[in-house]
Amino acid sequence: MRVAFVSMHTHHTRDTPGIRRRTRLIQLLSRTDHEVVVLCSRWWDGDHPTFEQDGISYRAVDGDFSTNRFVAKLPLAIRRADPDVVHMPNTPARHARAAKAVCRLLRVPLVVDWWAVDDGDSDNDCRRVASKADRIIAPSQTVETVVREYGAAESTISVIPEGLDFSVIESAPVNDEFDLVYSRRLDSHANAETFLLALAELRDRDWSAAIIGNGDAASDIERTARDLRIRDRVSFLGELGNQQRVAVLKGAHVFAQTAEQEPFATNLLWGLACGCVGIAEYQTDSAAHELIEEKSRLAATRGELVSTPQEFADEIVAAGSLEQRTIDPAYERYDYSSIVDRYLTCYRQAIDNYGLL
Structure with missing residues (x-):
């Protein structure tokens, strides 16, 4: 399975609980037989479009950390990555909306990992992300309730908690x-x-x-x-x-x-x-x-x-x-090995369900 993680910021440029959660998952998946690619803004020196660190491949969507440019260039970046599934955070909601549009064209499922709503996300954008994602992952029942209030169907939500070593x-x-x-x-x-x-x-x-x-x-x-x-x-x-x-x-x-x-x-x-x-x-x-x-x-x-x-x-x-x-x-x-298995199960369900549509 080839998983494309989409996020303008990585742990190299911003430190938040949601990014730490995603970074751990990327590192865990990179140690399995599955292939991981991270589509992000260019955080490394130079203007080369790709960078590999600790066995993880990073691909630059843009080099300016500009939301408008990131959204504009994201469709081509996802198409070039040729993933089996796209994984991204719920915020910024504009990024998730842009990713869903290209995923629909490519017939690739979009999995949204929902941690918290950012101040810059409107209720309308959140409702669109919640209702349009193929699968949504929530870290707790508390967050699951929030996502359902934004219009997500219960059948599309998987609760996958944080883990530990x-x-x-x-x-x-x-x-x-x-x-x-x-x-x-x-x-x-x-x-x-x-x-x-x-x-x-x-x-x-x-x-x-x-x-x-x-x-x-x-x-x-x-x-x-x-x-x-x-x-x-x-x-x-x-x-x-x-x-x-x-x-x-x-x-x-x-x-x-x-x-x-x-x-x-x-x-x-x-x-x-x-x-x-x-x-x-x-x-x-x-x-x-x-x-x-x-x-x-x-x-x-x-x-x-x-x-x-x-x-x-x-x-x-x-x-x-x-x-x-x-x-x-x-x-x-709660060991990380069990948590990563739950993510893989969610990805497989998203791929299988998408094939039925």
Whole structure:
């Protein structure tokens, strides 16, 4: 199977959760017997139209990162790639609409990986993408609901969650320096303040906490810890390598999930797989509850959903009665090998269904 990934930006030029998700998939597929080509704006030096890096072939649609030029040149780029299936993000929606037009002409299915709606996408564009894509992949039931509200048929949607490298969890050492941990990009949606307020309620108890990640909101979050007079007990670790981060998660007892926007709570997934008790604050635009609610969580999962800092503090105390774990083997089902198989199944369904039309 030949899969063409279409995206003006790659991880070389922009860092977003959706791009990281797509990059992992591209890397995983490139290690299989299937062929991968990435159609993007030229991010490499020189004006040569193709570039290969780490076994992945990149082809320049344009060299200016211009939406208008990218859309104008995309039909020819897809035709030259001669794919069996086209995979692209839902945003920018104009790109997906342009890709659908040429895919229809070439009789190639378009698979849209829907993560979140960009501010520049109109409701009308989103409705067209949702209703016209041959298959849509959502990372969670929460996002699936959003896509259906935009008009996608339930039969066209596949829910494929984020994954993890379970071998890293198995092999990583244990850093037991911290009892509680928060891990996420510290941006305007991080909402780590809820976690800190809960810790402040427990300042008379014995605990240590770590916040992993960096971002524009890092200094504000650290200031909040100082204002709450708990800064000396909260370590801000910044960005950590995979092994270091997993070591901290394996040593911690509680993983705190409070972010306001999470199409899929990837960091919470890693924390649960590392044996943590997951405590998540309910947020309207977060899918974190799907990992720890009774109706959807794995049987071995330990966690609770809360609504206030006081409830959060109460659940931290309650978690103290649970045994310490460094790994939860039930989460091996989220290993990247299983996730890539689910993508391939989705591609095959899209190709088979297209042949029936």
